[in-house]
Amino acid sequence: MKKIGFFLLCSILLVSCGSQTIIEWVDFVKINGKQYDAVYTAVISDSVNIGEKVGEVKFRVADNVSNPSYRIKEGDAAFWEKGTEIYSVKDREGLIAIPDESEINGYHIYKTDENNLNYHYKDLALETINKVEIYEGDYEPQLTHTIVNEQEVAEIIAILSDGETNPAFDPNNTYGDPIRFQVVLYSEEPIAYKFSIYYDGNVWFWYPWDTSIISDEIESHIRKAG
Secondary structure, X not given: OOOOOOOOOOOOOEEEEOOEEEEOOOOEEEEOOEEEEEOOXXXXXOXXXXXXXXEEOOEEOOOOOOOOOOOOOOOEEOOOOOOOEEEEEOOOOOEEEEEOOOOHHHEEEXXXXXXXXXXXXXXXXHHHOOEEEEEEOOOOOEEEEEEOOXXXXXXXXXXXXXXXXXXXXXXXXXXXXXXXXXXXXXXXXXXXXXXXXXXXXXXXXXXXOOOEEEOHHHHHHHOOOO
């Protein structure tokens, strides 16, 4: 993430609307002197891995700050309201968790720049994955099934890993937006990893980094009955 000075840990896309400046903030929290940024591919594996409360949000900057020279202060958060509780993650320095009912397993994860959380698929220790959950939907996705069979878990990982990179791929939107599924990969770690997989009616694809086309074999795992 690019920072401008140590101001506005925000993307600062400034849009002039008459005399008003609109700031598009990235999702951050500043607590105990450190800035934490949202990790969209990480979820808490189980609530037992949530540690002690480390603080509360003191000020929500989105919709309340329009000065591009504003300096982020202790207790500021981009989108969380004042009073939102902030927790540590057990055995994971540099991570915090905020309760979020819309998030898988109930918490939104944030990390410092110094934290070495491997949140890209290419960085994961895939051999340690021992459980896969499949969710369907966007906001508040619903769990459809859980896979713990070692062979099937290995098959899913193989299909994802063998995807064909195609940055130029353009999904078919003739019948609306592609259907979105979320695949959550678990190991013995306190953090699990989630990735979105899409189906446009013809092609399965996802974004491990660049767009990747997935074999149709994934469908039997994603849309498993029962």
